[in-house]
Amino acid sequence: MRSSIHLTAREQRITWELLETLHSSLDLHEVLRGAYGVLCQLVPADHGALCVSLPEDPAAYDWAVADLPPELFAGYGALAPHDFVRSAVIAQPNVVLRDSEMLPRTAIERSVMYRRSRELGMRLEQAMAILFAVEPSWHGGITLYRDRRRPFSDRDRALLQHLAPSIAAATRSCRRFGDSIRRGDALEAALRREGMEVLVVAPPASVLSRSAGAEALLGRWFTPVERSASALPAPLATALGAAAAAPASGPPAAPWARRASHGELRADFVPFVERGRTLWVVELRERAVAAAPAAWRGRLTERQVEVAERVLRGWDNALIAEDLGCTPATVKKHLQRVYDALGVPSRTGLMAHAAQRG
Known part of the structure; x- marks a missing residue:
């Protein structure tokens, strides 16, 4: 706080x-x-x-x-x-x-x-x-x-x-x-434990080093047009510019996020100084889609399954509507039909129902 x-x-x-x-x-x-x-x-x-x-x-x-x-x-x-x-x-x-x-x-x-x-x-x-x-x-x-x-x-x-x-x-x-950036093996071990990949970036967008799995992750989330061999992908570069321009005494910037049908990518930007210049560590975390249990698919329409899976990810109606290209009111109607079809009363009940079915 x-x-x-x-x-x-x-x-x-x-x-x-x-x-x-x-x-x-x-x-x-x-x-x-x-x-x-x-x-x-x-x-x-x-x-x-x-x-x-x-x-x-x-x-x-x-x-x-x-x-x-x-x-x-x-x-x-x-x-x-x-x-x-x-x-x-x-x-x-x-x-x-x-x-x-x-x-x-x-x-x-x-x-x-x-x-x-x-x-x-x-x-x-x-x-x-x-x-x-x-x-x-x-x-x-x-x-x-x-x-x-x-x-x-x-x-x-x-x-x-x-x-x-x-x-x-x-x-x-x-x-x-502090020590891990200078000791690649220790950095990789720390990243595996944290479940993330990192890029070390010199502003505005020059990638100096990256963890072992970072390149494959970027390939999954950014188009060739957005990427180049030695630079931060354009959307991340824009977000890093905003983080670098924010007052140091202000609250930390909210993580950058990109959502797709297969999951979500989040990025945090952490500054540090090395030999007198400010560099940035870009922390990348990928979260896969929470899939609806197979038993639901015979009881829900394809669109209802899409709504239910996004609820399982913890998304609210506005975010689901943005992702699916409809209105929050439409999402609410789909969600009520999901509740009726599965016999659950609420979002919490839907998540518990999914957990019980593995």
């Missing part, structure tokens, strides 16, 4: 500096260390921690920034279950929380984390944090601390919430592409 907030001239200047830092490299530690220094100009803090973690393994933390005593992190695997900050943000991912929203003050002062910090000569009196639950396989997080009783304000919270999507996106880019 991205909050709505009016930035002062100073805040705008620092925000632009932060965004430039986030896109300055694909080295996770370099990016997050730089971002932390700039972030503290907007939201003053005495200490902080920025990390990437594996949800299933509390001990697997990659501390990109640990502006706290090393002893505090040396045994963090054992301390993690008692960390009230960690517990709170896991329960409310992608939302900035202050310590007052995590635990009552008396409970904080009785907590293992608070007592441990005081044993190390620190006074972690106030905290503010957010967990980036961007992908199932990993999480990212930021925690800011103050060592005196000066609570983080509503403005502090709004600023961090406003910047959180950009920090999360940069962390995601570093995790996915």
Whole structure:
């Protein structure tokens, strides 16, 4: 989520500096260390921690920034279950929380984390944090601390919430592409796991490299007129131009999509900087048509089958109408006849009926 907030001239200047830092490299530690220094100009803090973690393994933390005593992190695997900050943000991912929203003050002062910090000569009196639950396989997080009783304000919270999507996106880019782009085998393994193909593009449309299956995928989705040997297909080049022209501080662009009778192709555009120039990773994901069960075909007309299959893909009536060249009202009539023929009450019932028949 991205909050709505009016930035002062100073805040705008620092925000632009932060965004430039986030896109300055694909080295996770370099990016997050730089971002932390700039972030503290907007939201003053005495200490902080920025990390990437594996949800299933509390001990697997990659501390990109640990502006706290090393002893505090040396045994963090054992301390993690008692960390009230960690517990709170896991329960409310992608939302900035202050310590007052995590635990009552008396409970904080009785907590293992608070007592441990005081044993190390620190006074972690106030905290503010957010967990980036961007992908199932990993999480990212930021925690800011103050060592005196000066609570983080509503403005502090709004600023961090406003910047959180950009920090999360940069962390995601570093995790996915930082080392892998320079190690082809690792990139291919990551792509197979993610179920996608990628192109690395220099604006406006020069393809520098591509994953092993990208060429075949492009051949399935773009005509020879739209394609050339070394350039991004024209529709993708147009979408990339729009993404590159969008303000860096704005929300991420919606994925580009093309739909056909055999399925759907989606493209996301992820910027990164290498040797001082901005390049783009174009992520391509293909989704095949959800076929209607064979038993339906004897009970539905050909057009009703086409409508039902698009419902199984999760399309709404307007999208189905656009794809089939008719009106939403016509789609609604076809869909009602599908419900009547199959004895189901709704879209949800239709999907359940299909699932029961394999």
